[in-house]
Amino acid sequence: MDFINILFFFCLLNGLLALSELYFFGTFTHVPLKKHHYVFYTALMYIIYGLEIYVKMSFIFTTAIEVLALFSFGCLILRCRPWLSGITAILAITIMQIINGLFQTMTQIVYGWGVPLGNFEKLLLAAISLTSVISVFIAYRYTIKSFYGRKIALTQQVLILLLPTLFILLILQFIISSSSSIGFLSQLTNAGHMILELSALGCLVAVLYAYHRLLTGFELELKNTMLEQQAASQQDYIDELKYRYEQTRSFRHDIKNHWTILENLIQKEELIKAQEYLGKLKDVTDKTSFPCSTGNTVIDMLLSSKLGLAAQKEIHVDCTVKIPAKSSLDDLDLCIVFSNAVDNAINALSTLTEGNKYLLLSAMQKGSFFMIEAENSRCMKDSSPIVFGIGLNNIKAVAQKYNGTISIEDGPDFFRLNVLFLIPQHQTYH
Incomplete structure (x- = not known):
């Protein structure tokens, strides 16, 4: 029976908890996980759990080790940002301990009379323990859904969760550490523990909900800023459309005259002049056509x-x-990036009075990465530092939404903006 207990309680339950923790970490941080990640992390947790039992560590110390293990795994193996690894590790362990603490207290209330357990009671205890692990996984899924149900960006603002979540985790250490006694006189204490653990669960749900609402406000503010920028640029769109319309109308009006001139030049065998004239016509048609075909109508x-x-x-x-x-x-996110990048470049080039004025714009996808690059010339005498205004901050916010980043190369005669998105096709959040 001891071997069965070891196989079930140590191997199966702890293994499922380790898999659930890593699943939550990878999904919450948008980091793709491979099979060897799960194998490695589960083996690591088996070693830690074994050492905890062998050395008989205090509960607070074992919790610190588990948080540190998940944090280190995220930073070193999954290459996740330290601030995101830290809050995700604390959040994962806090959720797990709240659920496990509730079921542990329920078990102590039911079996706290000091009566020896029979086979039926032991099977029931095993079923309660397995239900606890399943409940942890469900809680992880609910947390992920609450964060990403509406595609809210996960940025460094998630650190707002750090202090309240860490406080809840510390309270749990006191509750669980003080609930080790089992007996008839401990029933009132266990009932008190149950109330405290439910309160901790309610506090965590409230904190997550408040953060979710806060991010929703940030997202609305970003969209409002974008709408204001779009409203301000409507006149530019109108001027551009008028310009293209006048060019097209003028070209259509003169097309017969162009054909007549070309016909006369060919009849007189003045082929060089005909080629030059065709070149001028090509320049006119280029000005009336779309300058860039991206594959996206917007x-x-x-x-x-x-x-x-x-x-x-x-x-x-x-x-x-x-x-x-x-x-x-x-499409809205792409518009934010391209609109701000091109506007910044045009504004900078408008003040350029000497040298070659150019704008290079490129974008492509390679695997799970989508890269955008915007480069424009600048005056070598202009050594003013780059300031992150609203435009660049909006681009940075969009990049972070897709777990990406931006980088800037500020040369003596050029300015280059690189935007990187991570867009794994297999991950969706509904």
């Missing part, structure tokens, strides 16, 4: 307007943007 319209304005300001534009047909990238 971005095509946006860049058509933005890059058309750049051409009017005599800025040489090279656009090689390719948007994947099927991806988790939202």
Whole structure:
């Protein structure tokens, strides 16, 4: 029977808890997990659990080791940001201990009379323990759903959760550590523990809900800022459309005259002049066409307007943007990035009075990474530092939403903005 207890309580239950913890960590942080990650972490936790039993560590010390193990695994193996690894590890262990503490207290209330347990009672105890592990997994799933049900960005603002969650975890250490006695006189104490653990659960739910609402407010503020920027740029769109319309109407009006001139040049065998004239016609048609075909209609319209304005300001534009047909990238997020990146470049180039004015815009997907690069020329005499205004901050916020980042290269005669998105196709949050 001892062997069965070891196999069930130590191997099976602890293994399932370790798998659940790592699943929560990977899903919560948007880090893709492989099979060897689960095997390695489960083996690591078996070693830690075994040492805890062998050395007979205090409950507070064992909790600290488990948090440190999950934090280290996230930073060193999964290459997750330290601040995100820390809060996720604390949150995972706190949820697990609240659920396990509730079931442990319930078990002590039921079996706290000091009566020897029969086979039926032992099977019931095993069923309660397994239910506890399943409940931990369900709690993890609910937490993930509450955070990502509406695609809210997970940024460093998640550190707001650190202090209240850590406080709840410390309270749990006191509750669980003081509930080790089992007997008839401990029933009132166990009932008190049950109330405290339910209160801890309620506090954690309230903290997560408050943070969820806070992120929703941040998201609405970001969208409002974007709408304000779009409203301010409507006149630019109108001016660009008028410009293109006038060019197209003028070209259509003169098309017959162009054909007549070309026909006369060919009849006179003045082929060189005919080629030159065709070249001029090509320049006119290029100005009336879309400057960039990305594969995304919304971005095509946006860049058509933005890059058309750049051409009017005599800025040489090279656009090689390719948007994947099927991806988790939202059109609004792409508009925020491209609109701010191009606007910043055009504004900088508008003040450039000497040198070659150019704007290079490119984007492509490689595996689970989507990369955007915007480069523009700048005056070598202009050594002013780059300031993160609203535009760059909006781009940074969008990049963090997809677990990405931005980087800036500020050379003597160029400025380059790189935006990286992580868009694993197999992960969805519903």
